[in-house]
Amino acid sequence: xxxxxxxxxxxxxxxxxxxxxxxxxxxxxxxxxxxxxxxxxxxxxxxxxxxxxxxxxxxxxxxxxxxxxxxxxxxxxxxxxxxxxxxxxxxxxxxxxxxxxxxxxxxxxxxxxxxxxxxxxxxxxxxxxxxxxxxxxxxxxxxxxxxxxxxxxxxxxxxxxxxxxxxxxxxxxxxxxxxxxxxxxxxxxxxxxxxxxxxxxxxxxxxxxxxxxxxxxxxxxxxxxxxxxxxxxxxxxxxxxxxxxxxxxxxxxxxxxxxxxxxxxxxxxxxxxxxxxx
Amino acid sequence: xxxxxxxxxxxxxxxxxxxxxxxxxxxxxxxxxxxxxxxxxxxxxxxxxxxxxxxxxxxxxxxxxxxxxxxxxxxxxxxxxxxxxxxxxxxxxxxxxxxxxxxxxxxxxxxxxxxxxxxxxxxxxxxxxxxxxxxxxxxxxxxxxxxxxxxxxxxxxxxxxxxxxxxxxxxxxxxxxxxxxxxxxxxxxxxxxxxxxxxxxxxxxxxxxxxxxxxxxxxxxxxxxxxxxxxxxxxxxxxxxxxxxxxxxxxxxxxxxxxxxxxxxxxxxxxxxxxxxxxxxxxxxxxxxxxxxxxxxxxxxxxxxxxxxxxxxxxxxxxxxxxxxxxxxxxxxxxxxxxxxxxxxxxxxxxxxxxxxxxxxxxxxxxxxxxxxxxxxxxxxxxxxxxxxxxxxxxxxxxxxxxxxxxxxxxxxxxxxxxxxxxxxxx
Numbered sequence: 001x002x003x004x005x006x007x008x009x010x011x012x013x014x015x016x017x018x019x020x021x022x023x024x025x026x027x028x029x030x031x032x033x034x035x036x037x038x039x040x041x042x043x044x045x046x047x048x049x050x051x052x053x054x055x056x057x058x059x060x061x062x063x064x065x066x067x068x069x070x071x072x073x074x075x076x077x078x079x080x081x082x083x084x085x086x087x088x089x090x091x092x093x094x095x096x097x098x099x100x101x102x103x104x105x106x107x108x109x110x111x112x113x114x115x116x117x118x119x120x121x122x123x124x125x126x127x128x129x130x131x132x133x134x135x136x137x138x139x140x141x142x143x144x145x146x147x148x149x150x151x152x153x154x155x156x157x158x159x160x161x162x163x164x165x166x167x168x169x170x171x172x173x174x175x176x177x178x179x180x181x182x183x184x185x186x187x188x189x190x191x192x193x194x195x196x197x198x199x200x201x202x203x204x205x206x207x208x209x210x211x212x213x214x215x216x217x218x219x220x221x222x223x224x225x226x227x228x229x230x231x232x233x234x235x236x237x238x239x240x241x242x243x244x245x246x247x248x249x250x251x252x253x254x255x256x257x258x259x260x261x262x263x264x265x266x267x268x269x270x271x272x273x274x275x276x277x278x
Numbered sequence: 279x280x281x282x283x284x285x286x287x288x289x290x291x292x293x294x295x296x297x298x299x300x301x302x303x304x305x306x307x308x309x310x311x312x313x314x315x316x317x318x319x320x321x322x323x324x325x326x327x328x329x330x331x332x333x334x335x336x337x338x339x340x341x342x343x344x345x346x347x348x349x350x351x352x353x354x355x356x357x358x359x360x361x362x363x364x365x366x367x368x369x370x371x372x373x374x375x376x377x378x379x380x381x382x383x384x385x386x387x388x389x390x391x392x393x394x395x396x397x398x399x400x401x402x403x404x405x406x407x408x409x410x411x412x413x414x415x416x417x418x419x420x421x422x423x424x425x426x427x428x429x430x431x432x433x434x435x436x437x438x439x440x441x442x443x444x445x446x447x448x449x450x451x452x453x454x455x456x457x458x459x460x461x462x463x464x465x466x467x468x469x470x471x472x473x474x475x476x477x478x479x480x481x482x483x484x485x486x487x488x489x490x491x492x493x494x495x496x497x498x499x500x501x502x503x504x505x506x507x508x509x510x511x512x513x514x515x516x517x518x519x520x521x522x523x524x525x526x527x528x529x530x531x532x533x534x535x536x537x538x539x540x541x542x543x544x545x546x547x548x549x550x551x552x553x554x555x556x557x558x559x560x561x562x563x564x565x566x567x568x569x570x571x572x573x574x575x576x577x578x579x580x581x582x583x584x585x586x587x588x589x590x591x592x593x594x595x596x597x598x599x600x601x602x603x604x605x606x607x608x609x610x611x612x613x614x615x616x617x618x619x620x621x622x623x624x625x626x627x628x629x630x631x632x633x634x635x636x637x638x639x640x641x642x643x644x645x646x647x648x649x650x651x652x653x654x655x656x657x658x659x660x661x662x663x664x665x666x667x668x669x670x671x672x673x674x675x676x677x678x679x680x681x682x683x684x685x686x687x688x689x690x691x692x693x694x695x696x697x698x699x700x701x702x703x704x705x
Contacts, residue, residue, distance in 0.1 A: 097555050099555065100559050143541070144542070236559065246536075246541050
């Protein structure tokens with residue numbers, strides 16, 4: 001790998017197509033934009049995606065990632081691959097990311113699968129693409145962090161909530177600790193697929209909370225159906241754990257409950273022990 | 279013309295650095311331009327080296343560099359030329375006194391430009407006879423403490439010109455300091471046209487941006503937004519910006535958002551770089567500061583096609599926004615007025631789109647090409663007139679007139695004598 005750095009401006013359109021415009025220093029002809037899945041997955045089949053580069057203007061190279069091209073869920077790092085006997089990879093720096101078309105997306109709730117791709121700068125200043133592929137998908141909207149429980153409004157894509165639909169709070173690593181609450185009656189004025197539930201803090205907090213716990217939230221649309229992870233992915237925010245932040249409340253003696261998002265934009269209930277005098 | 283900027287540190291991040299880079303890059307299309315950075319602490323400027331501009335440094339603070347200056351004994355001794363009243367004084371030293379002196383005494387430029395009070399003082403005390411000396415004020419006279427005001431009142435008399443970023447500040451300099459013969463002119467900061475298209479005005483977001491500091495009064499904006507979201511829960515607010523070293527404003531804002539129950543409507547997004555692509559994710563911008571030396575974010579938002587609701591605070595906003603035409607000016611410190619102005623633009627789609635269009639058009643006057651022209655014509659005029667009618671009197675005027683021609687012996691001797699005197703004073 002050489003140390004050349006290429007800068008890429010990105011733009012997203014309403015359909016979810018991403019355009020990458022590469023600027024100086026101009027890579028060698030026949031270069032391709034290479035996306036490689038982060039971690040071990042990047043070395044497995046399907047772990048890389050090569051996007052051909054066209055020349056829309058002198059000194060500029062353009063790569064297009066159509067919404068229809070599959071991109072598995074995960075983080076994909078961008079490189080420019082220069083062909084040759086010893087292929088070289090140039091690091092790609094993020095330039096201007098025009099992602100206004102991703103703000104407040106409302107795809108058709110009837111589609112079987114929902115995907116989202118957000119180009120973003122990594123902590124070390126490189127360009128990467130965060131991809132989500134969910135089939136079906138439960139999109140979280142407003143989260144009301146009340147004093148005794150959290151009420152979440154959302155929209156379900158690719159499946160309908162039927163008789164016996166519940167939301168499960170699951171504690172990873174402890175399959176026995178699951179708490180279920182039913183969906184509340186859907187708002188007749190709400191959009192198609194909308195759902196609401198209220199998860200009280202007290203039941204999960206009744207068990208031991210020796211250290212911080214992150215309870216995952218899953219929507220089970222019908223008795224016996226597979227759970228759908230509740231996340232928020234239909235906008236330009238690639239990691240909302242620090243920007244979509246909610247107030248915490250006492251859930252049990254010495255336990256505080258706070259709705260939160262993970263760095264992967266999955267909705268959780270965080271329980272943490274607090275000193276008794278707080 | 280050969281134009282030389284003297285900058286505190288071209289390798290960091292900040293408004294003055296950004297503005298100086300933009301101006302230097304634009305002037306470099308027609309002129310020979312250099313930026314001399316007093317300090318260098320990294321290999322590459324964070325903001326990217328301005329194209330076509332020569333960039334060099336005087337004091338190397340890169341620890342791994344072979345020419346590292348940080349351990350020198352002179353660098354541990356407090357500066358005597360750089361004024362104590364300038365907030366950067368602690369970073370300056372006998373070493374900077376001497377390095378800047380050597381630079382200014384050997385300078386080949388037609389125009390030398392200082393970019394902060396302390397460096398303007400260096401310019402006035404140490405520049406060899408010949409080049410036109412222009413001081414730039416990126417903050418404001420009333421933001422300086424008594425000590426600095428007294429020092430610059432005394433030292434700035436030897437500048438040829440002082441530029442401020444607002445007319446209000448230029449008036450302050452004219453009325454509060456006696457600087458006879460120093461041309462005082464207001465030239466606003468330049469903001470380039472964004473590389474992405476302007477906002478379409480339909481996304482239901484209000485956007486604010488800037489470091490999270492008390493002076494920006496984001497608390498007022500958040501309180502105003504409680505009224506906005508009560509009336510129009512479909513509209514939300516994004517505040518971009520990181521915390522700074524002066525306090526825990528981020529935590530204070532976060533608890534205010536919680537207290538007002540606005541966690542589904544107000545989001546602290548952290549800092550975004552470049553901000554250019556974030557403005558068009560909104561349809562209205564808000565700047566609710568208590569003071570703005572210029573109001574850079576107002577111009578940035580307008581160049582992105584957003585109408586701005588801003589407080590009519592000193593010094594910049596009223597010189598940027600035409601109230602009711604391309605944005606709204608509201609009284610300082612009044613959340614009700616901020617909320618009313620935001621709701622006016624939220625409720626009236628036509629008005630919002632019209633004002634956004636007007637903001638886009640009006641803000642073209644801040645284009646780098648047009649701002650650089652104002653600096654260029656000031657420099658050209660000053661170079662043409664030398665420094666007549668100026669604190670140095672007849673001698674300096676006469677000396678100036680000889681610049682560029684062959685010096686005769688007598689003048690050359692006087693130059694040397696003057697240099698020796700200056701060196702003696704400044705070391």
